[in-house]
Amino acid sequence: MIITRSLAWIRLHPVISGLIALVVIAILYKVIIPSPATYEYVTEPVSRGEVARIVSASGKLRALNTINVGSEISGQVTDVYVDFNSPVTAGQVLAQIDPTRIEARVTQARAQVASARATLAQAEASIIRAQTDYEVQSREFERQQQLADKGFVSKAGIDQARNALANARASLSTAKAQAQSGRAGIAQSEAELSSAQLDLNRTRIVAPTSGVVINKLVEPGTTVAASFQTPNLFEIAADTSRMQVEASVDEADIGQVRVDQLVRFTVDSYPDDTFVAKVGQIRKSATEEQNVVSYLVILDVDNKEGKLLTGMTANVEIVTGTRTNVLRIPAPAIRFRPRKDDRPEEETKDPVKPADEKSKKTNTAQIWVAGDDPYEPVRRTVTIGLAGEDFVEIIKGVKEKEKILVRSKSLENEEDEEDEDEFARGNT
Known part of the structure; x- marks a missing residue:
């Protein structure tokens, strides 16, 4: 009975019956045939190959030996003879500070030396005069003494001769003291002259060693003030064929790092090049920034090609262990x-x-x-x-x-x- 009614309803509603059939078939298809994986x-x-254990870090390239060149005197820089990346040799003049004031000091000190020497010459002449007068008074006293023994000179005459001898002796001593003071004055004036000449020489800023100028901090017209500390004027890298990387290694990895371990690193300037270094030193002093503790590891780098420059950022990989094949x-x-x-x-x-x-x-x-x-x-x-x-x-x-x-x-x-x-x- 139910089947007969269903068939009759299907004949009366063919479109709806077809849609219901399609839905039923789709459901059965989904149930019987699973959907493909997504x-x-x-x-x-x-x-088979190589396995390498790596400690990653970052750091800055530094010259192996960087020298700060400063000025020990104050004044205005009148000339600068070098620029960035200029090669220099030991003793080469890098800059000139205005020497006018120092030259005046040197002239004054020379005049003081000349004056002190003239004073000494006067003192030495006084010594000669005083020595002559002393000898004359000594002989006169002896004659007066002999005459007094014979009764030809009174006691007052002897006292007068003795007093003249004493005055001559005092004058000689004074002249010798003045000569000694003159010599001390010459030594003091010569010392002041040497100091002025040294300051005059220091107006010429010279390179203490051969290398390359990597930083220049002055230009002509700059006023240098050396009152409390020596101002830096130039930075010279003594040897750029060998450099070092100062890499910060996290405390969790520092235990794996050893001296002479192989290091690979790259710099942003040469992203396709890999540079090789080795661990040269592990600093034991810790650095803490934002509660992160790290240690400084110094890496020795060969820079014979001259590609690497100071200040470059190095992305470092320290090889702490390897297995091959x-x-x-x-x-x-x-x-x-x-x-x-x-x-x-x-x-x-x-x-x-x-x-x-x-x-x-x-x-x-x-x-x-x-x-x-x-x-x-x-x-x-x-x-x-x-x-x-x-x-x-x-x-x-x-x-x-x-x-x-x-x-x-x-x-x-x-x-x-x-x-x-x-x-x-x-x-x-």
């Missing part, structure tokens, strides 16, 4: 986890987090190997060796050329999905 897994084969897999494979629906059921019975904590102690890790079905990967426990930034050494657990899952890729758009860590996703 993603796929990207794999990489297990390969070993089995390796891409580093992202260690962190990657397939989607929850694609993992075997036993995965939910064996929580990953405890396994990972155990892996840290036993140096093992969980990776996923492509199976026969691309959406049913196989979990594999591997023993890892050296872990680098791009590759991880595999000691055992996989074979060469096996395909390892490294990330997932969306098929609905052109952008790849980000690698998902199981714990970060929180959908396990």
Whole structure:
């Protein structure tokens, strides 16, 4: 009865009946035939090659020996004879400070020396006169003494001769003292002259060593004030064929860095070139900025080609360990986890987090190997060796050329999905 009524209703409403039939067929198609996947897994084969453990840092290029050239006197700079990047030799004049005031001091000091020498000459002449007078008075006193013994000269005459002798002796002593003072005056005047001549020489700013001018801080007309500290006028790099990089290494990585380790670095000026250096020194004094502690590592750089310039920013990679000709897999494979629906059921019975904590102690890790079905990967426990930034050494657990899952890729758009860590996703 129901079937008869249904058939009658279908005959009376053919269009509606057709639409209902299409909807039912579409539903059955969706249920019976599954929809195509919207993603796929990207794999990489297990390969053999080099694994390098890298500590990344950044730093500035500096000249191996930079000398600041300053002025010890004040004055106005009248001439500058060098410019940036000018090669200089030791003793070469770099700049000239106005010497007028210093030259006047030198002239005055020379006049004082001449005056002191004239005073000394007068004192020495006084000594000769006083010496002659003393000798005359000595002989006169002796004669008066002899005459007094014979009774020809009174006692007053003897006293007068003795007094004249004493005055002559005092005059001689005074003349000698004046001569000694004159010599001291000459020494003082000559010292002042030497000081003035030294300051005059210092008006010529000279290079203390050979090198290249990397910084110029003065121009003609600049007034130099050296009252409290020596102002810097030039910076000279003594040898630009050898340079150094001052790299800041994070405290978490400094324990891996050793002296003489190989270093690779790049600079923005030559993005396609890789430069080689080695660790020369590890400074033990820590630097803290915004609660981040770092240590200064000095890298020795060969710059014979002259490409590198002071102040360039270096992107540094310190090679703290290498393995050659070993089995390796891409580093992202260690962190990657397939989607929850694609993992075997036993995965939910064996929580990953405890396994990972155990892996840290036993140096093992969980990776996923492509199976026969691309959406049913196989979990594999591997023993890892050296872990680098791009590759991880595999000691055992996989074979060469096996395909390892490294990330997932969306098929609905052109952008790849980000690698998902199981714990970060929180959908396990």
